[in-house]
Amino acid sequence: MVSVAKGIENETLMRPTQVIAQVLGDSSRLSWGVASCNSPLAAMSGPNIAAELARYLPATAVAASGDAAFARRVQSVFSTQWFRVYTNADVIGVELAGAMKNVIAIAAGIIDGLAAGNNAKSALVTRGLVEITRLGVAMGAQAETFKGLAGLGDLITTCVSPEGRNRMVGERIGKGRKLGDVLETMDSVAEGVPTTRSVRELARRHNVEMPITEAVYAVLFEDRDVLAALSDLMTRDPKSEIQ
């Protein structure tokens, strides 16, 4: 079984392969997302805007499984001349990156809505990757995964592509609209909105500092003014870049 879903359940804080394993009734897989021999489990993720895949434009993805042979099998089944699949053993990192990047995409959309420019947006993506990596590592993911296609690659596409739903929610909020109004007028799901709740909760549980996620949460759910939230991020104490 190959999961291509992205998100973190609000109530249980479970990843998609954990949900699948639970539904399949094997609780031994819950904590590590690795399948048994008779039903191997993988997560596929990467910079994969569906509309581009449907036009056969070149793309890449990651097939992650704790079962290396199954990861290679998924790689071989999905690889084509225009679709390049890499294997990865880090199911936790691939799934967390795919979910958490949607929170950063909402922030990127807010930058777009404010017309704050590409300098600001690139800084946001860079610092966003730092904070989602920090939480991922605290939860058992490999930092390397966040530098790869399912991390950085997917993050860039989601923050840059005009058609991204999460970025679009952010853009409308950046232009001054309220979350309820924005969601009412959309005919598809912006999974980054509920994911923001899950990521903030995980950050608190793991005691990880995530200033961008906190700012997105405050704007979405606490009616924080977007300009004030951006200004907070820009005027934190000056720091060394590397902690």
Added chain:
Amino acid sequence: MVSVAKGIENETLMRPTQVIAQVLGDSSRLSWGVASCNSPLAAMSGPNIAAELARYLPATAVAASGDAAFARRVQSVFSTQWFRVYTNADVIGVELAGAMKNVIAIAAGIIDGLAAGNNAKSALVTRGLVEITRLGVAMGAQAETFKGLAGLGDLITTCVSPEGRNRMVGERIGKGRKLGDVLETMDSVAEGVPTTRSVRELARRHNVEMPITEAVYAVLFEDRDVLAALSDLMTRDPKSEIQ
């Protein structure tokens, strides 16, 4: 003295602060880019499109110096409400990242010229960061620097912003024009073109694999067909993402 120049000299393969130190006549600084007490040297770099800075849009940068006190002084002099400066001790990494990212930006422009989409471009930026980090580390830089604002941050801006000169050169080549024609009609310098020669030479000297840089070199200087070069990149042997 604060260097804001980006590039690698073709003949000497020196970084800007090395050139400055040489011109100032202190050969002891050549190999490590750190200044003596009476003339400290720093390199500033980051996602800083000039047109956006001139409009006071929010931006971030890195002030790098082997002299930590001087780095903090540069940070404090340049920091404003809308311009956030981080310090970094890795002058080599900050300068190499700022130069090498222009080669990847040409490749990103080629993707744009081919209308190959954001999935492909995000993958290119992700794999591009991997290969410039690899060369940087082989030359004594810190891998962390490449994950930061002067690395990833600047790379994203340069690959995404329509006004980027290096990206624009790539876009025109991706649309089928020849390098000579493209450069003739530009009224500003696309430093990524000569930098491609320097980076390829450095990759050979340090025995580092840089498939994207090699592809850009082949397209720019060996008349390699752009579609063939892209296809080469997409059909390399399937791999694990993390080496």
